[in-house]
Amino acid sequence: DQVVVAGGRSVPTRHTAGAQMLAQAGGVFSPYLMVLDRHPPAALLRPIEIADPACTGAVLCDASGRVAGEEQVTVPAGTFTATKIVIEQSWRPAFSGSGVDAGARVVTVWYAPEARRAVKYTSRLTFGDSPPMEANFDLELVKWRAAPKPARTLAAPKPPQVGDNWTYRISDPPKPPRSLFIQVASVSPTLIVEQVSVEGGFTSPRRHPRGGYLIPQGISVFSPYLPQFEKMLLPSELGYIENNDPGCRAQFVCTAKGSVVGEETVQVPAGRFTATKVVIQQTWRAAAGVSSDARELERMQGGRTLTVWFASPAKRAVKYESRLTSGERTPLEANFDLELTSYQLK
Structure with a gap:
């Protein structure tokens, strides 16, 4: 020393x-x-x-x-x-x-x-x-500070294959629970394309590139394949997070930051998984020129905490938990749970 x-x-x-x-x-x-x-x-x-x-x-x-x-x-x-x-x-x-x-x-x-x-x-x-x-x-001893433990690199899960599919349950009261079905359509080293259907309705494609982002997928979720594309260090701060929710493009300006906080066991209807836990803090405010009413501008300022659990055996996030932390008007659904109910891997 x-x-x-x-x-x-x-x-x-x-x-x-x-x-x-x-x-x-x-x-x-x-x-x-x-x-x-x-x-x-x-x-x-x-x-x-x-x-x-x-x-x-x-x-x-x-x-x-x-x-x-x-x-x-x-x-x-x-x-x-x-x-x-x-x-x-x-x-x-x-x-x-x-x-x-x-x-x-x-x-x-x-x-x-x-x-x-x-x-x-x-x-x-x-x-x-x-x-x-x-x-x-x-x-x-007058004062002391223990140095943080060095970050540990988490093992990357195997990439998904064409035909892999997952079924989730969306819970966002007072709305009734809904099912979300996802199936992989194509896979490359930099992009995963999947087909998404809510409650057996219209199937729409979703593109998942590298990096961190928030997207609408039945509800607003964070990069479901992040561990496949990015090196995950525990603990660590995530880099830039892109806000792709439609509500964050017009009346609201949204920002987000996140961190890999640990590993823990999570129970969902599809089973019990040892998962990597990621916490996203998203905030928003009124876009310029939306309103001149101070009370309305105050109502439009807020945020949420989105917690994500990634499980390597499932090759995807197995649970999302979103909770509103402040604000009255929101650019997206801020209170919900999304849990994996079943999955099939090729």
């Missing part, structure tokens, strides 16, 4: 497995011991390597330690349930006439798993008048 004391120069320090006494910030014991090593309660720590430059030349140092148990410790950064370790360190002259006096100190260390590091040190001189290092100090 990089260590800076009082805004001074940044100094790199290497931390390896095992117990070490270091010169870092007044003489510190292995700050990552509980990350690099695991010790049962009351375990003795041996051997302890002396890596403090103060213990060289005319000074010989020894140290032993033990895990004393767990306890609550409060520091400026908060209260932690911590593992307590007690270190006894002593020093003596390396040769007669060195001018070094013998002495000792006790260093107590508290490790907190959530902070991934020691959160407090106390050092107290127990005997001797001239310690070779700073022997009386407290070192407490």
Whole structure:
């Protein structure tokens, strides 16, 4: 890690497995011991390597330690349930006439798993008048921030084939539930074309290219084949999302942003799936010149949250959940559930 004391120069320090006494910030014991090593309660720590430059030349140092148990410790950064370790360190002259006096100190260390590091040190001189290092100090965690875990690339589902089909149920009270039937008509590396029918009515083609977009498909949905076309990182923010709903082209101006938030199990009538969860935040406002009435413009400003679950075994989104978050007039149906009821894959 990089260590800076009082805004001074940044100094790199290497931390390896095992117990070490270091010169870092007044003489510190292995700050990552509980990350690099695991010790049962009351375990003795041996051997302890002396890596403090103060213990060289005319000074010989020894140290032993033990895990004393767990306890609550409060520091400026908060209260932690911590593992307590007690270190006894002593020093003596390396040769007669060195001018070094013998002495000792006790260093107590508290490790907190959530902070991934020691959160407090106390050092107290127990005997001797001239310690070779700073022997009386407290070192407490003031603030901390854990770096986010690196994004993980999710495995892409297999592309659909011509003839693959899915049946969904649209629920948007007070309207009665309706069925949505979708069948793949053609597939290429950059485009999927399907035939869509609502309640067994007129069949219309729908084109699905790469990228993120919102389209009318019985109701307003988000790119149903996004994982087939785009690399999905968990977690990650989605790029530009195009608004293709007709209501967003005339009276309203719509914008959207989204993120891949996790993986979870979702239950729909077609079965139980481990799915990738994507959350879309869509907002809208009145287009320029639509109205001069302040109250009407306020009513036309709003948004919704659209949650999508993509399941690789089904090769498509298996559930959509849309909820209005604000606004009175909307450019599209903002409250609905769309769930997969059955599917057939070639």
